[in-house]
Amino acid sequence: xxxxxxxxxxxxxxxxxxxxxxxxxxxxxxxxxxxxxxxxxxxxxxxxxxxxxxxxxxxxxxxxxxxxxxxxxxxxxxxxxxxxxxxxxxxxxxxxxxxxxxxxxxxxxxxxxxxxxxxxxxxxxxxxxxxxxxxxxxxxxxxxxxxxxxxxxxxxxxxxxxxxxxxxxxxxxxxxxxxxxxxxxxxxxxxxxxxxxxxxxxxxxxxxxxxxxxxxxxxxxxxxxxxxxxxxxxxxxxxxxxxxxxxxxxxxxxxxxxxxxxxxxxxxxxxxxxxxxxxxxxxxxxxxxxxxxxxxxx
Amino acid sequence: xxxxxxxxxxxxxxxxxxxxxxxxxxxxxxxxxxxxxxxxxxxxxxxxxxxxxxxxxxxxxxxxxxxxxxxxxxxxxxxxxxxxxxxxxxxxxxxxxxxxxxxxxxxxxxxxxxxxxxxxxxxxxxxxxxxxxxxxxxxxxxxxxxxxxxxxxxxxxxxxxxxxxxxxxxxxxxxxxxxxxxxxxxxxxxxxxxxxxxxxxxxxxxxxxxxxxxxxxxxxxxxxxxxxxxxxxxxxxxxxxxxxxxxxxxxxxxxxxxxxxxxxxxxxxxxxxxxxxxxxxxxxxxxxxxxxxxxxxxxxxxxxxxxxxxxx
Numbered sequence: 001x002x003x004x005x006x007x008x009x010x011x012x013x014x015x016x017x018x019x020x021x022x023x024x025x026x027x028x029x030x031x032x033x034x035x036x037x038x039x040x041x042x043x044x045x046x047x048x049x050x051x052x053x054x055x056x057x058x059x060x061x062x063x064x065x066x067x068x069x070x071x072x073x074x075x076x077x078x079x080x081x082x083x084x085x086x087x088x089x090x091x092x093x094x095x096x097x098x099x100x101x102x103x104x105x106x107x108x109x110x111x112x113x114x115x116x117x118x119x120x121x122x123x124x125x126x127x128x129x130x131x132x133x134x135x136x137x138x139x140x141x142x143x144x145x146x147x148x149x150x151x152x153x154x155x156x157x158x159x160x161x162x163x164x165x166x167x168x169x170x171x172x173x174x175x176x177x178x179x180x181x182x183x184x185x186x187x188x189x190x191x192x193x194x195x196x197x198x199x200x201x202x203x204x205x206x207x208x209x210x211x212x213x214x215x216x217x218x219x220x221x222x223x224x225x226x227x228x229x230x231x232x233x234x235x236x237x238x239x240x241x242x243x244x245x246x247x248x249x250x251x252x253x254x255x256x257x258x259x260x261x262x263x264x265x266x267x268x269x270x271x272x273x274x275x276x277x278x279x280x281x282x283x284x285x286x287x288x289x290x291x292x293x294x295x296x297x298x
Numbered sequence: 299x300x301x302x303x304x305x306x307x308x309x310x311x312x313x314x315x316x317x318x319x320x321x322x323x324x325x326x327x328x329x330x331x332x333x334x335x336x337x338x339x340x341x342x343x344x345x346x347x348x349x350x351x352x353x354x355x356x357x358x359x360x361x362x363x364x365x366x367x368x369x370x371x372x373x374x375x376x377x378x379x380x381x382x383x384x385x386x387x388x389x390x391x392x393x394x395x396x397x398x399x400x401x402x403x404x405x406x407x408x409x410x411x412x413x414x415x416x417x418x419x420x421x422x423x424x425x426x427x428x429x430x431x432x433x434x435x436x437x438x439x440x441x442x443x444x445x446x447x448x449x450x451x452x453x454x455x456x457x458x459x460x461x462x463x464x465x466x467x468x469x470x471x472x473x474x475x476x477x478x479x480x481x482x483x484x485x486x487x488x489x490x491x492x493x494x495x496x497x498x499x500x501x502x503x504x505x506x507x508x509x510x511x512x513x514x515x516x517x518x519x520x521x522x523x524x525x526x527x528x529x530x531x532x533x534x535x536x537x538x539x540x541x542x543x544x545x546x547x548x549x550x551x552x553x554x555x556x557x558x559x560x561x562x563x564x565x566x567x568x569x570x571x572x573x574x575x576x577x578x579x580x581x582x583x584x585x586x587x588x589x590x591x592x593x594x595x596x597x598x599x600x601x602x603x604x605x606x607x608x609x610x
Contacts, residue, residue: 108589115578242407286404
């Protein structure tokens with residue numbers, strides 16, 4: 001029984017984390033048809049910026065609550081700066097190229113950004129445990145769970161909810177849906193697709209950086225975290241169906257619970273259970289759970 | 299440049315490299331072996347890339363080939379280079395044959411992601427297997443050649459000659475393949491699959507064959523690198539290793555079977571200098587180079603030669 005509670009809660013926490021990391025990727029993919037490998041770098045930049053900011057904030061002994069604003073602020077600054085730089089400065093000129101070539105372009109950006117992280121923050125790990133440690137624990141069925149982790153679940157639900165609301169109940173969100181559905185027709189209807197692309201990419205970057213920033217307090221922020229995370233995010237996106245927000249939710253839940261079950265019941269498969277799930281799903285649903293059907297063009 | 303001339307040129311270069319191995323400093327011999335062996339993996343990627351498929355998981359077969367050599371040494375005490383390469387090829391070939399049934403159904407991003415997933419599964423298995431040294435991997439001894447055990451000072455040079463022979467044979471066979479009917483389907487599939495189906499060919503089968511070819515070449519490359527380095531670890535299967543192969547494939551271009559080896563040698567030489575003088579910015583240099591190539595030389599470095607050849 002205890003094991004099942006642990007699997008359930010750990011699974012939800014892990015799923016929330018995966019969702020936060022993957023949702024920006026799937027948004028950009030859905031709207032822009034760009035599989036952004038550099039999303040992993042947004043994650044690591046966000047994590048480093050948050051850990052660095054939190055470290056400075058708490059050495060000054062300012063009020064504890066402000067630490068959470070530092071985390072959020074780091075994500076927004078990183079997302080806006082990197083997102084604008086990469087979309088306006090680079091991707092904009094390459095949209096007419098093949099999808100796979102764009103993947104390689106973003107892979108190049110990942111390589112550049114990963115070394116930039118090292119140049120800016122060095123190779124020593126950063127620790128920013130305060131925002132997590134300050135919140136304490138909650139007992140669920142006798143097991144203590146850190147409140148910070150439970151808060152991640154709330155944050156993931158909130159993020160998903162806001163995205164859903166924006167996409168379905170605002171003017172701009174409906175424009176986005178039109179672009180996802182048929183880009184060419186949207187241009188004819190007078191939608192400024194170029195500007196929507198920039199906005200989408202920046203939001204995607206902020207979400208990626210936010211994923212890293214909220215993770216920073218519970219890990220040691222060290223080189224290589226972005227490279228690890230991006231393949232996990234890919235798996236979630238592919239399982240859910242590329243470009244589908246609902247798919248990202250189901251995908252992260254599936255992978256999160258499978259991962260937690262593996263950790264508690266069969267630790268030897270922990271490292272690859274996520275790819276096992278992905279392979280299984282794709283074997284039966286080649287375009288992912290919520291993936292759009294593709295037209296055959298003769 | 300006609301491909302017969304390419305093969306003739308490769309013959310000359312391979313023989314020259316094999317002979318030079320006995321006279322140049324050891325570090326150059328080592329770079330020669332590594333870049334030729336990795337060039338084999340890239341040649342496999344090139345076979346796929348010509349149909350528009352990019353595999354971000356070629357590290358799977360690279361690691362399978364290496365671990366085939368390593369395990370044969372660990373459990374059976376086998377050190378023979380011929381047997382090692384054959385084993386690597388057999389294991390990787392079988393693996394790609396089985397996985398190919400699934401992968402041949404996918405294209406574009408799904409193909410890239412699914413091939414990556416399989417590589418990461420192998421990585422996960424290797425990291426968790428403590429009998430194989432987990433993340434540390436394990437050491438394997440210098441290879442012998444059909445009973446002949448070269449001395450410590452010539453071992454790498456002999457391995458270079460051996461590698462050059464494997465490269466030459468592979469390049470010749472792939473060149474033959476690309477001139478066969480199945481090979482000519484390559485670009486047709488890239489342009490329009492459905493029309494190829496209407497011509498009476500099975501696209502899925504053609505892609506399956508290409509995938510197995512790429513797997514075999516990956517296995518051979520991995521086996522040779524394992525023998526040259528004398529140590530193997532799970533990082534050989536990690537996705538960044540596969541990303542490196544993709545990088546070299548883009549750098550080289552797909553115009554000729556010689557291009558992957560040319561690109562691979564440039565890459566390894568650059569890397570060994572960068573590691574010495576600018577280790578911190580190595581990935582940054584790679585990234586910038588990749589961007590520049592994609593933007594200004596979309597057909598790879600080899601296209602520089604072709605332009606010059608046409609001008610004459």
